[in-house]
Amino acid sequence: MTGRRHSSSSSTSPRSQDSVRKKATTRVRTALLNAGALVAVGSMATACGVIPGTTGSSVNGTVTVMTWAPDKTSATNKPGMPAMARAYARYVNAHGGIAGHKLNVLTCNENNDFVGAARCARTAVKDKAVAVVGSYSQYASSSLSPLESAGIPYIGGYGLTDDEFKSVLSYPVNGGQPALLAGLGEELGKSCGPVALVRPDTIAGDQLPVLLDAGLKAGGHADATDLLAPEDATALDQQAQQALQKAASNPQLKGCVVPSLDERTGTFMDSFRRLSDSYPAVRTASVLGSVDQSVIDASGGKSGPYEGAYVTSWYPEATDARWDPMKKVISEEAFGDNRIDPADAGVQTTWIAYAVLTKVIESLGNGDITAQAIRSALDNGLKVDTGGLTPTLRWRFQDLTAVVDFPRLINSDVTLQVVHDGRLVGARKGFVNVGKTLENATSE
Incomplete structure (x- = not known):
């Protein structure tokens, strides 16, 4: 469900509505096959000497992650998501870090195209990020492939594409x-x-x-x-x-x-x-x-x-008191930054994704925080309480919903x-x- 078509000059596609629905349904029916194929690819990579998750780890107590989103494009822009990520890092670092670990947030403009999405993912690998957190892209197929090769988890994508609900390295926080x-x-x-x-x-x-x-x-x-x-x-x-x-x-x-x-x-x-x-x-x-x-x-x-x-x-209304901790962070670390709108669903998703990351790091304690360690914690039943902004989140196999075409979906609640x-x-x-x-x- 990724990518952009060249729009025709007419207001409707020449294809019939039935044809559109059948093609979309056919695409999403490949979910289980894709998931199985990814497991096979991961096994082959390990056999060839590439061990997923060893490309990045905490260095001198610093955990490096990345958040990406499009900005200054002619289509949808989400500058508030990387800005929220940076504000969160400033806040936790000003309060002693996460379980003693300093948080280093890299950001990337994926430019609303498949080239930019892939470039951001390759940069995350190159700069040894241990996770990509709270990000937005309609080109997830381009960005997830480099992450899968390096074993880097994708936590809390916006949920725009079905690829985010297929990849075994994706940990969605909402139903997209x-x-x-x-x-x-x-x-x-x-x-x-x-x-x-x-x-x-x-x-x-x-x-x-x-x-x-x-x-x-x-x-x-x-x-x-x-x-x-x-x-x-x-x-x-x-x-x-x-x-x-x-x-x-x-x-x-x-x-x-x-x-x-x-x-x-x-x-x-x-x-x-x-x-x-x-x-x-x-x-x-x-x-x-x-x-x-x-x-x-x-x-x-x-x-x-x-x-x-x-x-x-996916979440309670922006005036709900459960958003007060996020608003406190914005007030203290990003006051006057008009990119960050606390009512924006992207900003809210980034906040929840970093709550997941924080819980993972706290669960791992003082050891090295690697991509593999993060994946292991999430796969083995770590529970994340988001303060009522979502149901309790957990990504074990038995927590996945019965929606075959979206095998990584764990939260199908809406408001x-x-x-x-x-x-x-x-x-x-x-x-x-x-x-x-x-x-x-x-x-x-």
């Missing part, structure tokens, strides 16, 4: 895009008329309709209309018009429009707002990452198009939020588990 779309579909299936999904015209985007439709079907709803948008579009009037036409096509049922375009969601909503007065009222819904509080504020707050919208997230009076608040208490829906999404 699969959980968000499935959870949103479950909710919309209960209350929406016709549904239109607007998503990127990329390989990564091809899987989104499969997942949203699985959730809709769980609510007895028909599939969504799948509308494709160029990843670097500066205007999306045609897609907005098509979405409105579909969502408003049944006058007896209020339809829903679901933009899932990351940073380009705002571009879509600009077009949507200009055109929506010509159609019956419809509801909007999305996933965190495409919509957050800053986006809602910029679009007009309670008078904007997101009012009443459902938004699925449901809603925009009320211009504020993103919890729509219900606690988490909703979408594991069963994800199983159905990949069993066609």
Whole structure:
């Protein structure tokens, strides 16, 4: 589910929706085969004298890790993730390190392309990082291969690609895009008329309709209309018009429009707002990452198009007291750094990923912190309590969910939020588990 396609000039792909779904489903059905192949490759590497995990270790008590994300590109940017990682390192080092170990965080701009992603991974190997932590890339296939060759674990990726849920060296902390779309579909299936999904015209985007439709079907709803948008579009009037036409096509049922375009969601909503007065009222819904509080504020707050919208997230709302320790670190070590938004899902994921790393280092004590030691701790049942921001995390084989197409998935919980009076608040208490829906999404 990685990589970027060249977008066509038309608003929708010439392929039929069924073809898109079948291809996406076929790609994710290779999960177990890929995982097995990776184990075989690892065994061959060991036999040839390359011992995974020996390329990096703590030096003079310093643990070196890397965090990467795209910045200053024409597509989605996540500068807050490396910035959060650096702030976390400054904070723990100012308080004696982690179990006496100083934390050295390397950062890398992966530039939203497969070359940049691979370059960041090779730099992590070259600079002897023992883990890559809390990172974002839609080109995980390019970045994970060098890490796998060196035995370097990938902890807390953003969950954008299915590769992050296949590699035996990946330790995800959330359910990624699969959980968000499935959870949103479950909710919309209960209350929406016709549904239109607007998503990127990329390989990564091809899987989104499969997942949203699985959730809709769980609510007895028909599939969504799948509308494709160029990843670097500066205007999306045609897609907005098509979405409105579909969502408003049944006058007896209020339809829903679901933009899932990351940073380009705002571009879509600009077009949507200009055109929506010509159609019956419809509801909007999305996933965190495409919509957050800053986006809602910029679009007009309670008078904007997101009012009443459902938004699925992996975590509690940003105002929840469970985020206070993260906000304390930001306040003390990154005050005034406008790259770090505590409501950003990427920043939140980086925070949780470093909580995992911290727990691992503490469990290993005063010895050398190697990539192999980190993997061993995670594989052998280390529990990580994230203070209620996620369920307790653990990556043993028996902790993996029964979602065959995502064999590394351990956390299929999401939260449901809603925009009320211009504020993103919890729509219900606690988490909703979408594991069963994800199983159905990949069993066609």
